[in-house]
Amino acid sequence: MSVVTTDDEVRAERVSDLLRRLATYDAVVVAFSGGADSALLLAAAVRALGRDRVTAATAVSPSLPAAELDAATAFARGLGVRHLTPRTDEMSRDGYRANGGDRCYFCKAELLDTLTPLAAERGAVVVTGTNADDAVAGFRPGIRAAAQRGAQTPLRDAGLTKQQVRDTSREWGLPTWDKPAAACLSSRIAYGLAISPARLARVERAEARVRARLLQAGHRVTDLRVRDLGAGRARIEVSPALVGFLVGESGLLPEFEAVEVRAFRSGSMNEALAGIAVGASGESD
Template structure:
């Protein structure tokens, strides 16, 4: 099965090699697998692939070093686009169409980069699973002509991880991450200090050993999501966690008994 999936993905990518490819790259497993295969195919034709990371206030900063290392691992040309999407009035108040507006804003910038570097095609790491859940940003990238080879090859997230592990990618089992705006209710004004606080809180929990974690904010309540299997880790560190988050200023800090679930602020 893996060989068939890989062949399908290579077929999707090969169509665009000659015209030059720019990969929207986060250092996550989806875009890393995509980049790795692009670079392998491009090398056969003595071409280089551009891997471009968005550095924004809505993306965690630890992505940068990981993405840089993986891009070097794959043999790509690594670049960073520094963008402040909070300057965009269509994004700064976290509207319900924020994901659409944000993707449109970021990928419009990436189209400019691609043109400057003579790349006819931009790839992103959307997978098959993403096509069946709430992802408003997919409409924006479709409108802009961005290609999603993994989704086009009908490869799921689990299959992406299997392929990445088979190819020896260092991020094969890296937990998925998401835009920091997803930690807040729609209509919340997104302020830099607030976003940084949430990022620091999640890093604190990750350093304690929590693998997949989110801090969700509901007015004066902060809700912590993590895998229920790691409840013993919470109990072991409860006093340290309580003292740390007491300084954050929310009236209540709660644990979500249902654990980590993607997209809970959309429910």
């Protein structure tokens, strides 16, 4: 008689495998963005190793929205773990500023080159929130940069998918279980446009203004991006139900000359990669 294994049983076994893998380390530094994946990884590390052997590290730079840093700080504090906020300098890397299709490689290289010495000081290894879906997602230069620098990927190695990460996070009572993806601010800049602190700050302010207007009108905001398309053009992407409302909100982004509104699509900026000879898809959302 064949044995039927339920989805929950598969997930439970993978979570057990995750905890076993984490328990083999003396200590870990979790590359903690505050998103669902790295949040579950951080919580799992605490379960496997205890608070004293776990450090969360959130890189601070112009590409990190201030709201994301605040949320990451609150989450780490809730777990009672040490939370480092080292500054990274992606802008010093020509490949990052150039904003080609491999931009994420240079960003992740900067992150790992910053975290690896911090981990060594603590006798720890760096672990990232790469999940099993990421491993089969095609062209992912950031994952390649992390692997080249020895970062470990316990979620991926245990076979945990994005949905399993969310289901486990909900089961554990983590507030990030349904948190929408929140890619770095550089993902809002069309490929080929030079990245600068001013450009990143502009899209951060623009998103904050759109979010505030939606909340003021009583709308729930989940997916929201303001994309800088260059030449004074921008595109607001929101949940489909909110498109009509924003179309009627003229003058919301005075810093741009032309603004269009569309339904949010994760990875929409990657469509331009067809004209960049590095691959067919990227890591931005």
